[in-house]
Amino acid sequence: MxxxxxxxxxxxxxxxxxxxxxxxxxxxxxxxxxxxxxxxxxxxxxxxxxxxxxxxxxxxxxxxxxxxxxxxxxxxxxxxxxxxxxxxxxxxxxQKNFHIHEILEKESRGFYIIAEELNDPGNLGTLIRTADACGVNGIFLSKGSVDLYNPKVLRSTMGSIFHVPVVQEVEISQLIQQMHTQKITVLAAHLQGKQYLYDFDFTVPCAVLVGNEARGLSDDAVALCDDLVKIPMVGKAESLNVSMAAGLLMYEAVRQRKTY
Missing domain, CATH: 3.30.1330.30 (Ribosomal protein L30/S12)
Known part of the structure; x- marks a missing residue:
């Protein structure tokens, strides 16, 4: 002992x-x-x-x-x-090291999450747990994001860390360029969106881009998106928690794809 x-x-x-x-x-x-x-x-x-x-x-x-x-x-x-x-x-x-090309090439109709400088451990853990529940094929974290193996992140995943491949320290512009070559549509929830998330076709190969808790998505990241969608806000709240917003988009994909 x-x-x-x-x-x-x-x-x-x-x-x-x-x-x-x-x-x-x-x-x-x-x-x-x-x-x-x-x-x-x-x-x-x-x-x-x-x-x-x-x-x-x-x-x-x-x-x-x-x-x-x-x-x-x-x-x-x-x-x-x-x-x-x-x-x-x-x-x-x-730790397991996953490679971008392996994740993108594994599914013909893949669904992915890209996080730009996500800083809160609880948010990342919840995002991973929700992604696991929704059958997301991979998560990509940009440089400047909280460490995947932060103890608070791990606890928040409730074990889902073992079920969803996650790649850290990703250069977002290069990742999206690679996604485009494989005909993967990149979208984000944004105030400038011209359609609601329910009107977007989530049955195609696609990736949801989410931003920093305080600053949201950078202008450069928004410019790389193929589509921007809106989440209905009928009360007085100006925004949603990032993991909550991502969860709404993920479950809309589940609904449309009928993967349940």
Whole structure:
């Protein structure tokens, strides 16, 4: 049992709270029983870590069959945990690197999300979770966006991080150019839209572009869109949360494509 924060493994886990260390190691932490249980069989796990209390009250044999399982004292586990009331279980998972061309070429009638400088971890996590529910084929994050493996992002995905391919640090202009060569229509919800989202044909291969929480989409990004659509606003609110707006467009695509 590991009883000191000076232990090499404990230090490594603490270091993964920092983005640079996550990128260097190519790892991220999945914490909590539900999150750990959602890890697919084909997803590489470096090792599991459980608290002493968890090890004494639960059967760890299933974990041990899959990867090395380490036991931390309750005090050390709580110190490396990202949550206040930890469930006493986490996994160090290997990051997956997806390539743009592989994602775009996989589906003949694909549906994608592009995010420009999305900064809020909760918004990104909710976006990924909703995209998973709607069968989105891939998500592309521009430079300047929150880290995909930020612990708050991961918790907000509720396990959907394992189901939707996400590419980070994307150059949007190059991505959209590539999409155009593959006849993928790019649209965005925008006040300048001339039609409502219900009038757009979501049955064609398409990508929804969403912007920064505070600034919205840049003029350059808007100029790259093939179409702009409006979301009906009948009350006094001037705008919607970015993940909510994206969710409305995604579910309109589900409705039109009859993928349910």
């Amino acid at each position: 590991i009883e000191s924060l000076q232990n090499k493994t404990a230090k490594k886990i603490q270091g993964l709270k920092n983005r640079k260390n996550r990128e260097k190691e190519g790892l991220f932490i999945a914490e909590g029983l539900r999150f750990v249980s959602s890890i697919p069989e084909d997803w590489e796990v470096e090792y599991f870590v459980v608290s002493q209390s968890y090890a004494e009250s639960s059967d760890c044999s299933i974990l041990q069959k899959r990867a090395e399982t380490l036991i931390f004292s309750n005090q050390v586990f709580q110190a490396v945990s990202e949550t206040t009331n930890s469930q006493g279980i986490l996994a160090l998972c290997r």
